[in-house]
Amino acid sequence: MPPLRLKSGNVHVWVVDLESAPATPGILSPSELARAGRFRFAKDRRGFIASHAALRQILAAYTDLHPASLDFMTLPHGKPALVSGGLQFNLSHSGELAVVALAAGCELGVDIERLRAQVEMEAIARRFFSPSETEALLAYPEPERAPAFFRCWTRKEAYVKAIGGGLTISLSSFVVSLEPARAELLSGVEAPWTLHSLDVHPSYCAALAVACNPAEISLRRWLPR
Numbered sequence: 001m002p003p004l005r006l007k008s009g010n011v012h013v014w015v016v017d018l019e020s021a022p023a024t025p026g027i028l029s030p031s032e033l034a035r036a037g038r039f040r041f042a043k044d045r046r047g048f049i050a051s052h053a054a055l056r057q058i059l060a061a062y063t064d065l066h067p068a069s070l071d072f073m074t075l076p077h078g079k080p081a082l083v084s085g086g087l088q089f090n091l092s093h094s095g096e097l098a099v100v101a102l103a104a105g106c107e108l109g110v111d112i113e114r115l116r117a118q119v120e121m122e123a124i125a126r127r128f129f130s131p132s133e134t135e136a137l138l139a140y141p142e143p144e145r146a147p148a149f150f151r152c153w154t155r156k157e158a159y160v161k162a163i164g165g166g167l168t169i170s171l172s173s174f175v176v177s178l179e180p181a182r183a184e185l186l187s188g189v190e191a192p193w194t195l196h197s198l199d200v201h202p203s204y205c206a207a208l209a210v211a212c213n214p215a216e217i218s219l220r221r222w223l224p225r
């Protein structure tokens, strides 16, 4: 495969179908394999291996390194990063899909969730969302409420993942838009952060937060190899 290149100011987002992606444990590190071994269900274990194998292959294609020889470190609140190479990335998985977002010289976070209606939306919103987000959510009529809930959830998670704060960040300390057309950080966040919706699949909701205003966000399908 020819090497992949990423211009500064651009973001590439790869969508991985975990059902067809090969679960190649041979390129995973001992700690990834140990984590894989802790999954109770074979399907979850396979999904974890396939997403980490795809992540390594994608990063290898940009860095000209072998997928097994990539070195990762963990930032203070758990965010994984490459030890060298000047490439920022973030991974998210849900159901049968994973997304890997990459940028050069600009921090970012991505979140994907499979749309599902059987979720205690109001209770979760009252616990984690800001009052204005909860009010906006409850104003949606029933059939539109679940997509609005997951837009809010993924937009908030993408930002939390981008800043790498993990569970130390109060999810109600900042406000995102819920509208389908425009993903926005409405308050509680300073520039240069920008938020973007990712149209990955009709049954999923995904969002990207970036510490710049990207010139281009290109969505690509990762083909099994």
Ligand SMILES: CC(C)(COP(=O)(O)OP(=O)(O)OC[C@H]1O[C@@H](n2cnc3c(N)ncnc32)[C@H](O)[C@@H]1OP(=O)(O)O)[C@@H](O)C(=O)NCCC(=O)NCCS
Binding pocket: 048, 051, 077, 078, 079, 080, 090, 091, 092, 093, 094, 109, 110, 111, 112, 128, 152, 153, 156, 157, 160, 161, 162, 163, 164, 165, 166, 167, 171
């Ligand atoms: C771990 C967390 C970063 C995201 O978890 P998640 O949404 O369940 O999982 P995702 O699939 O989107 O992301 C997991 C990946 O993010 C990366 N990641 C792990 N910790 C991270 C951190 N602190 N910051 C950014 N990325 C992180 C890893 O690559 C991880 O993949 P792995 O578990 O296969 O190694 C964390 O923010 C979390 O647990 N959030 C839940 C908060 C919550 O209660 N939200 C309520 C709804 S708004």
